[in-house]
Amino acid sequence: MEMSELKIRQIEAFRAVMLRHTVTRAAESLHISQPAVSRLIADLESRVGFVLFERQQGRLAPTAEARVLFEEVERAFVGLDRITQAAHQIRAMRRGSLRVAGSPAVALDLLPAVIARFVEQHPGIDVSLLAHSATTVVDKVASGQCDVGLTAEAIPHPAVKSERLPNAVMRCIVPRGHRLARRASLSPYDLRGEPFVSFPHSFDARAAIDRVFVEAGVTRNLVIEAQLSQAIVALVANRAGVALIDPVTAAYARQRVAVKRFAPAVHDHFYIVTNASRPVPVVADAFCDAVREAFGRVVAEV
DNA sequence: GGTTCTCGTTCCGAAAATCA
DNA sequence: TGATTTTCGGAACGAGAACC
Secondary structure (H helix, E strand, C coil): CCCCCCCHHHHHHHHHHHHHCCHHHHHHHHCCCHHHHHHHHHHHHHHHCCCCEEEECCEEEECHHHHHHHHHHHHHHHHHHHHHHHHHHHHCCCCEEEEEEECHHHHCCHHHHHHHHHHHHCCCEEEEEEECCHHHHHHHHHCCCCCEEEECCCCCCCCEEEEEECCCECEEEEECCCHHHHCCEECHHHHCCCEEEECCCCCHHHHHHHHHHHHHCCCCEEEEECCCHHHHHHHHHCCCCEEEECHHHHHHCCCCEEEEEECCCCECCEEEEEECCCCCCHHHHHHHHHHHHHHHHHHHHC
């Protein structure tokens, strides 16, 4: 004979009566009326198919079967307590996971710095960091493989929201000890004739850089193209030439090259990318705040 | 929109426990 | 010992959700 389905509320009432010894006190602990508890107990007895309480002199006395059942209920409630605790930890961001993807320009220095601080503030959060092209970063966020992306290019995608970070202006880097390293800021005219290192033509940043020099009527001596901004830093550090790079990479390159402000401003925008079709997890939302703060601080100090 | 079901309420009475 | 309090549970009913 199949036992009909037990209900959580009936189990709660049973547990409350076992713990508080009377139906009235059980009802108080559950914040319901006493008859409601009596009815829940009666329903539970009907469903389990045996008597849980002997009515002795108007009082309830648990049967042996009730005591056995109570042991099992207590074990289950330990599990419920753990679920409650886990929910509290998730709400308080002391437990959970965060999957971050970034363009190389941010995945090698900025994001590790933000993540290290974030993990320190939120111990218990498991974090993974992937470095990919901007297109792949957006794909991973769109498909739900990553919670947050940070790209150095605008990649339109119907399944993602992009937030442009402010004040991202390129910096000029020159070898340490270079004649231009003593200057406070540089312009296209200062770089006339200098060996120049830049991104490939397919990059948005390359087009923006080229436009400034065309508008200034300055012809550069373009010697090397490189995909990664960190590679450009290495080339400049090895005196292969000078370059314009994004402010984040520039900020972390100050030990290796001289970083100079450049006018007119060449914008190189960064974007925080999140999934548009589902709510941003609490942890990811807090991480986005940390990224905004760190990004703003890094580009302001360089 | 009407019906049914679930879960809760208040009201009330019966029985036992407590107290002066 | 009688009055009062406590406890349990039945009856009636309401609110809200689910279903047709």
